Amino acid sequence: MDVPRRQFLVESGRWLMLTGVAACAYEAMLAGQPVDAEYEMSDHWWGMLIDVDKCIGCGLCVKACKEENNVPDSPYYFNTWVERYRVQLADREHPLVDSPNGGADGFPALEESDDERVFFVPKLCNHCIDSPCTQVCPVGATFRSPDGVVLVDEKYCIGCRYCIQACPYGCRYLDPRTHTAKKCTLCYHRIVKGLTTACCEVCPTGARQLFDLKNPGDPIHAYLREHPVQVLKPQLATGSKLYYANLDGTVR
Amino acid sequence: MKRERSDWAHLIRLGGLLVLGLVAFVFIRPLFIPEGFGVYGHYRAGAILDGRDHPLEYAGRADCEMCHSDVVDLQEERQSSHRRLSCEGCHGPLAAHAAAPDDVRPVLPDITPACVTCHEKSAGRPPLVPQVEVRDHSGGEACSSCHVAHTPGMF
Amino acid sequence: MHGVLPGVDGFMYPNEVELQWSVLIVLYPYLTGLVAGAFILASLERVFDVHVVKPTYRLALLTALAFLIVAPLPLQLHLGHPERSLQMYLTPHRESAMAMFGFVYLWYLMGVLVIEIWLDYRRDIVRWWKESRGWQRALYATLALGVDNVGPRALRIDDRVARAVTIIGIPSAFLLHGYVGFIFGSVKANPWWSTPLMPVVFLFSAMVSGIALVLLLFMATSWMRRRAIDMPCLDTIAKYLFYAFLVAFALELLDLVHRIYEADESFLALDFMVQTRLYFSQVVLQIMFGTVFPIALLALTQLWSFGERTRRWLYATAASAALIGILAMRWNVVIGGQLFSKSFLGYTTYKMEFAAAEGLLPAILVMLLPFAVLAVLLIVLPPWEDEPAAPSA
Numbered sequence: 001m002d003v004p005r006r007q008f009l010v011e012s013g014r015w016l017m018l019t020g021v022a023a024c025a026y027e028a029m030l031a032g033q034p035v036d037a038e039y040e041m042s043d044h045w046w047g048m049l050i051d052v053d054k055c056i057g058c059g060l061c062v063k064a065c066k067e068e069n070n071v072p073d074s075p076y077y078f079n080t081w082v083e084r085y086r087v088q089l090a091d092r093e094h095p096l097v098d099s100p101n102g103g104a105d106g107f108p109a110l111e112e113s114d115d116e117r118v119f120f121v122p123k124l125c126n127h128c129i130d131s132p133c134t135q136v137c138p139v140g141a142t143f144r145s146p147d148g149v150v151l152v153d154e155k156y157c158i159g160c161r162y163c164i165q166a167c168p169y170g171c172r173y174l175d176p177r178t179h180t181a182k183k184c185t186l187c188y189h190r191i192v193k194g195l196t197t198a199c200c201e202v203c204p205t206g207a208r209q210l211f212d213l214k215n216p217g218d219p220i221h222a223y224l225r226e227h228p229v230q231v232l233k234p235q236l237a238t239g240s241k242l243y244y245a246n247l248d249g250t251v252r
Numbered sequence: 253m254k255r256e257r258s259d260w261a262h263l264i265r266l267g268g269l270l271v272l273g274l275v276a277f278v279f280i281r282p283l284f285i286p287e288g289f290g291v292y293g294h295y296r297a298g299a300i301l302d303g304r305d306h307p308l309e310y311a312g313r314a315d316c317e318m319c320h321s322d323v324v325d326l327q328e329e330r331q332s333s334h335r336r337l338s339c340e341g342c343h344g345p346l347a348a349h350a351a352a353p354d355d356v357r358p359v360l361p362d363i364t365p366a367c368v369t370c371h372e373k374s375a376g377r378p379p380l381v382p383q384v385e386v387r388d389h390s391g392g393e394a395c396s397s398c399h400v401a402h403t404p405g406m407f
Numbered sequence: 408m409h410g411v412l413p414g415v416d417g418f419m420y421p422n423e424v425e426l427q428w429s430v431l432i433v434l435y436p437y438l439t440g441l442v443a444g445a446f447i448l449a450s451l452e453r454v455f456d457v458h459v460v461k462p463t464y465r466l467a468l469l470t471a472l473a474f475l476i477v478a479p480l481p482l483q484l485h486l487g488h489p490e491r492s493l494q495m496y497l498t499p500h501r502e503s504a505m506a507m508f509g510f511v512y513l514w515y516l517m518g519v520l521v522i523e524i525w526l527d528y529r530r531d532i533v534r535w536w537k538e539s540r541g542w543q544r545a546l547y548a549t550l551a552l553g554v555d556n557v558g559p560r561a562l563r564i565d566d567r568v569a570r571a572v573t574i575i576g577i578p579s580a581f582l583l584h585g586y587v588g589f590i591f592g593s594v595k596a597n598p599w600w601s602t603p604l605m606p607v608v609f610l611f612s613a614m615v616s617g618i619a620l621v622l623l624l625f626m627a628t629s630w631m632r633r634r635a636i637d638m639p640c641l642d643t644i645a646k647y648l649f650y651a652f653l654v655a656f657a658l659e660l661l662d663l664v665h666r667i668y669e670a671d672e673s674f675l676a677l678d679f680m681v682q683t684r685l686y687f688s689q690v691v692l693q694i695m696f697g698t699v700f701p702i703a704l705l706a707l708t709q710l711w712s713f714g715e716r717t718r719r720w721l722y723a724t725a726a727s728a729a730l731i732g733i734l735a736m737r738w739n740v741v742i743g744g745q746l747f748s749k750s751f752l753g754y755t756t757y758k759m760e761f762a763a764a765e766g767l768l769p770a771i772l773v774m775l776l777p778f779a780v781l782a783v784l785l786i787v788l789p790p791w792e793d794e795p796a797a798p799s800a
Binding site: 011075076077078080083094095096097098099102106123134136137139140156157158159161162164165166167168169170172173174178179180195219236240252 | 412417418419420421422423424427428451482485486487488491492494495497498499500502503504506508524561590594595596597744745749750751752753756
């Protein structure tokens with residue numbers, strides 16, 4: 001027996017007692033409740049692991065994401081993108097960062113230099129547990145699903161863009177076609193079917209790994225036991241589920 | 253007593269109007285709340301289903317392997333370094349082809365740019381994949397003159 | 408690395424290049440601030456019995472109403488889906504700072520401002536009802552809710568109720584605008600906004616702008632009606648403007664000093680922004696022209712005595728500079744907060760369009776609209792105590 005459904009039934013019971021129109025509401029609520037025989041939301045808790053040392057900055061993930069998720073084709077909009085950091089050894093506070101076209105076409109070749117360390121950092125929605133973006137939505141059009149994925153309700157979003165302001169990681173944008181907020185869905189349509197995300201699918205080095213913390217068979221458990229990982233901007237306490245391995249402290 | 257009440261009459265009417273507005277709001281509001289709102293949290297439960305309905309573009313390697321066992325067998329036999337790669341990384345998204353193999357025919361990718369995507373030498377690329385300065389390495393020749401993409405060791 | 412995207416210096420997260428909140432969102436805190444400030448000025452007369460500002464009481468209330476009616480318009484115009492805006496009333500998200508705006512707004516409009524204006528005008532409305540004919544008669548009868556009892560006891564009750572409403576109204580006005588500050592101040596992702604001082608800074612700057620606006624409107628309406636300006640009243644308002652300004656400036660300086668001294672991870676990026684992209688609007692317009700200059704003018708009038716004509720010029724100049732300065736302050740908060748990258752590694756540019764949906768033209772129209780609404784209100788509900796005749800339309 002899954003808990004949300006039981007809670008829901010208790011709630012509806014209250015409705016029945018309290019109001020005369022509750023029967024209609026009960027029907028309506030039932031009709032709107034997702035029922036999927038194969039996929040139980042309460043059995044999953046999704047996140048992603050990124051191993052910075054494995055990213056070669058090829059940009060295939062960015063391209064695949066744009067194709068898979070119908071991301072607007074303009075230099076401004078990305079569900080995922082890759083940044084190239086050039087950290088000067090003598091001035092670690094001021095890294096030089098670029099991300100031409102979000103890294104979708106790769107990066108202009110760079111000569112090795114003894115004075116800097118260069119590495120690539122893929123970015124995407126952090127699918128935070130205590131997400132600042134879902135907190136600020138005035139109408140409940142963006143939310144964290146019971147399986148831990150932050151989604152936008154395109155049919156309910158009013159386009160106020162408060163969530164875009166509230167995201168510390170720059171992961172949201174206003175889709176110019178729908179005038180609603182859009183972001184990484186962790187390929188929700190794929191992961192509920194047992195597939196991995198488009199970005200993880202095409203990543204040639206396995207730098208990106210989708211994980212399900214509620215799946216005891218997921219290799220993430222062994223990985224987390226043996227490796228230190230960190231999240232972006234931990235001081236903001238967003239409960240990010242985008243874990244980074246081998247992340248340099250200069251990255252933000 | 254009667255006089256006293258009449259001195260309050262306008263305020264009672266004003267109060268009545270405000271209460272009327274409030275009551276109207278309380279009763280009309282539930283009619284416009286979308287169905288399924290609040291089942292899992294402060295959002296439309298149906299939005300989760302909407303998210304699942306998005307069409308697939310990338311079929312995934314497992315789908316490709318179902319028909320293209322010749323490539324799989326070759327890669328396994330030669331222990332190709334590309335045997336774990338996504339087919340669609342180079343071939344592009346082919347869920348439509350996987351769903352209707354005869355109706356949707358994929359176009360072969362342009363090989364050299366596909367190789368360069370990962371194998372061009374550049375600072376910051378970890379040595380997980382062989383990297384060359386393509387211009388010096390090939391002298392302008394297509395990669396496929398010496399390499400086969402599925403089993404990229406030399407001929 | 409530089410100049411890959413037009414208008415971008417250094418590195419922005421790709422989705423940050425475009426600004427989300429335009430000049431219309433600059434107007435939103437500006438308008439609500441004018442409402443709160445005008446109302447607080449009006450409250451002085453009723454709650455604190457400052458009778459010398461009585462001539463501006465009704466004008467201030469009507470100004471607050473006119474601007475409050477227009478205040479949600481820039482928000483509405485800015486929404487991607489304006490037709491969905493009522494969802495804020497249907498399914499308000501309790502955790503969202505923005506969701507409560509609709510309720511705070513409605514409370515302030517219907518629970519405070521309209522009631523207070525109605526109670527204060529009731530005697531006149533009934534008189535205009537009895538004196539006029541045709542549609543005007545119907546209008547005033549409706550406004551009086553069909554009750555013509557303006558006996559001494561009824562009016563005494565009105566006065567007591569209105570006083571109570573005003574007392575509730577002052578914290579409500581604080582709430583309305585402090586709350587607008589909270590919408591920005593609570594965004595932890597944005598260090599330019601995220602400070603608990605934001606609601607307080609907004610509130611006092613709101614008082615400055617509201618008092619300055621009523622002061623100018625009082626002078627303008629007196630001039631248009633060819634009446635001599637009530638100088639004791641004007642002097643008192645100017646004094647309040649001066650005091651409110653000092654507090655507002657002190658708070659802004661406190662915020663500034665705190666930022667400079669703490670110099671946290673965001674400081675260098677923000678400091679650079681103020682020295683470059685925000686230099687004109689922040690340092691020149693907001694601080695020098697919009698704050699130091701009018702405070703200096705007002706200080707002059709407090710320290711030395713000038714002739715009436717000079718005082719009027721000094722007050723008018725100071726109030727106009729204040730209004731421009733506070734508008735610049737809203738600009739610097741809203742636009743400034745989006746010019747730097749949350750990576751603190753770069754800056755983008757705000758390209759304001761002119762005749763676009765969120766361009767300069769609609770912004771100007773939205774800014775003019777409250778004055779048109781006020782003109783209508785002044786015709787329907789003339790606030791002048793010295794002109795008791797029924798309005799002729």
